[in-house]
Amino acid sequence: MASLILALSMHASFSQAVYGQEVSNSKVALDKVQSFSRVGEFTRAFQEIANVEDAALxxxxxxxxxxxQMKAGLIQAAVETASYIEDDVNRSELLSEAQTARSKAPVARGGGVTPDFDQLIDLITTTVEPESWEELGGPGSIAPFPTGVYVDSQGTLKRITQLSNDSLLSDIHDTSKILSANNDAAAESVLRKVSLTRLEKEAQLRWAIGRDPSDTMLNMAGIYEVKYLLVYPETGEIVIAGPAGPWHANAEGRHVNIATGRPVLQLDDLxxxxxxxxxxxxxxxxAITPTQQGLKSAQEYIDVTSAKPLHPRQxxxxxKGLQAAVGKQxxxxxxxxxxxxxxxxIxxxxxxxxxxxxxxxxxxAGVPSYLEMVTIPPGGSPPPMDVLRWWFTLDYRNISVTKERDAFALQGPGVKVLSENEHLDAQGQRIHTNTSTAxxxxxxxxxxxxxASLAVKYPIYAELKNVFDLAMITSLIEKERLADQVGWNLTHFGPDGGYQVATGSxxxxxxxxMNMRIIDKKHIIAGVxxxxxxxxxEMLTDEKMSVDEYGLMTADHKSGNVPQTIKHHGWWWD
Known part of the structure; x- marks a missing residue:
């Protein structure tokens, strides 16, 4: 036993010595990186940083x-450099500095029109092989020329007009698809994966240089259904996976999958x-509710007008008179x-x-209106004018989970409607009954x-299902402390982050x-x-977590990890 303890002690000492030597070598390399940076030799600084083995250093x-680079006015280059910082808190701090520096950048004076070469240069260096430019240690350099030329990533001078038959921007747009290191996002996919941690990073990089998220980001790479939530602590990834494909704006302006018509997930909603x-x-x-005064006025209107029989033409x-009495809800x-x-x-x-x-x-089919279903037996009376209460709530049977709790899948339709009948007193006060008529x-x-069939006919219900699914996924992330497991601090997407969600009125x-129906000269009135x-x-309990015994989720989890071939700016893959 003593010899075993001695061997373990010697192994620990050796490991510490090796680690200490690695840190020492890294510090020497770091000193060189900082020295080259101070004199503006960023290419040599990047060459030297490859020798820094310690992640923190x-x-x-x-x-x-x-x-x-920021000090030299190279904001775009500084942001790209920041993208290599692994710690998201440190990276976020630096990107905030870059965003502030960009907003304080001096503007050209005088009455003449100055071409915005900086914006064009930024666009080129972030879309055309971004890791090949001088600021990041590559051979390419770029500078503004008023004659309509630029220097490409290999150092070759080119005319802007030669880049594309149509326009420079369209060519750059096509080239920028390479950035994600994936196939075209418009391609069909049975199971597309989106890394939320990587997506946040890429959106924050764009924010730092004053750009909105790309269309692919806003539409979550075309995923139109949440199938899995996958967690990879070893690589720091939280992934949403689901079927995906090309999308377009439909007649209502909703972004929907071209083949299925189903709305795609939205980054703002996430x-x-x-x-x-x-x-x-x-x-x-x-909640959409009538006012107490409106309900009281409606009762009075019915009492006054019910003295005489109502002709169908009236x-x-x-x-209209009844709706005017109720007023707005x-x-x-x-x-x-x-x-x-x-x-x-909602x-x-x-x-x-x-x-x-x-x-x-x-x-x-199968969904007639409430008024269509009303029948009055001979000698019977129509239903009283109660206020019908209908509301949407969640409808998941359970949450499938792997034994390691690193993959989750929602089971069940997701959305259902509940009902209640509310009585009205003479003052128009709604009285909850907690019961519902048949x-x-x-x-x-x-x-x-x-x-499901209603969601096909009216995409708004598919939108609501997407919102419910994303709400369950985000609640799982919070309840299971998944962000802590992967070291994700939500520096941009979190409550204190800089991501600005689009808003409207x-x-x-x-x-x-409200509506009414007349059967045998009797009024059937309904308000809702x-x-x-x-x-x-109620769903985020151990009782509702069902362990996947068949191993299908485990297999999909294993195959869903970030591919080794993904490039630096990649955030989704198939």
Whole structure:
């Protein structure tokens, strides 16, 4: 035993000595990197940084080069250098400095028009073999020439007009597809993978030089369904995987897959829901409700007008009077900013569902409106004018997970509709019953059962399903502490990050959703309220986690790791 302990001790001492020597060599190399950077010899600095074996010291070397490049006014080059910093907190700090330096850059004076060569140079060096330029240790150099030429990555002078038959920008756009180190994002894929950690890094690099995320980033490389959430602690990756393909804007302006018509995942939605998972524990929703005064006025209107029988030709005029009495319904959103796409989607889906229920929009086979289902037996009375309450909520059976808890898959349709009947008192106050009549429950059940076909006819419901899936994924990331496992600090996508989500005008009120039907000269009147209620807490329990016993998820997890052939700026792959 003593000899074993001695051997282990000697091995530990030897390992420490080797590590100490590596750090010592790295520090010598780092000194050279910093010396070359100070005198502006960035090519030699990059050549020397290859000798820095310690990761922390290598990050320090890249930081030194980037800051000297910023000092020399080479903001674009500094940002590219920062992309090699592995620690995302250090990288984010440097990119913030670059973004500030870029915003403070001096503007040309005088009344003449000065060509914006800097912007063109930035575009060329970040899209045409970005690792081959002088600032990053390559042979290529570039400088502005007013005669319409530039120096390519091999040091060759070229005329701008020779780069493309159409335009320089279109040629660069085509070349930029190489950046992701993948095939064309418009290609069909059974299982495309998007690394959220790499995607954040690339979006932050663009932010630092004043550029918006690319179209491929905004559309999550064309993924239109979440199949897996994959985790790779050894390489620092959190990956969303799912089927993908080419997309375009449909007649409603939604970005949908060309073959299936299904909306593709949106980066803005992901960021909103990541921040919601961190700040609000994944809870969000909306409500569309009539006002108490409006309901009281509606009751009074019905009492006054019901004294005389209503002729069928008077139906539309009578209904307009009722809707005027009810007035507008209030829209409220909680958990997410109502100005964001997520806030707008949940409101739109809720409003559209209620219009189907009231017969103001067509449903699909198996989804008649509530009013269509009403029957009055001989001598019977129509249903009372309760307020029908319908709302969307999550509908996942369980979450499949590997034994190592490094792969997750959502099981179940994802979305369902629930119902309740609310009574009204004389003052128009809504009284919750926590119960639903058979007729009311039937509409909710029909809608839930046929949700997939409704989502084909009306893509807004597929959008809502995407939002729910992303909300579950982001809640899993937070609950399982997956970001901590891979060393991801969400420096750009997190609540304090610089990523700016696109916003629009949020509606505050909407026309009342009411309708009526006449059967045997009897009025059937229906009004509706409800909303969306998403609370993932009931699903994020060990009881709801079902271990995959067949090994399929484990196999897909293994095959989904970042390929060794991926280039520096790659963030998705097939």
């Amino acid at each position: 290598r990050d320090e070397g890249h930081s030194s080069i980037a800051r000297m 960021v909103v829901l990541l921040r919601n998972a961190i700040d609000e524990h994944g809870k969000f929703g909306c 139906r539309d005029q009578w209904l 209030d829209i409220t959103v909680h958990g997410v900013n109502p100005d964001t796409r997520v806030g707008q989607i 409101v739109e889906a809720d409003y559209h569902m209620k219009r189907i229920g009231m017969g103001l929009e067509d449903g699909t 007729l009311n429950a039937t509409f909710a059940r029909n809608f839930s059962t046929n949700y 949020a509606p505050k009120v909407v026309d009342s959703i 309220s409800g909303g969306v209620n998403f609370d993932p807490s």
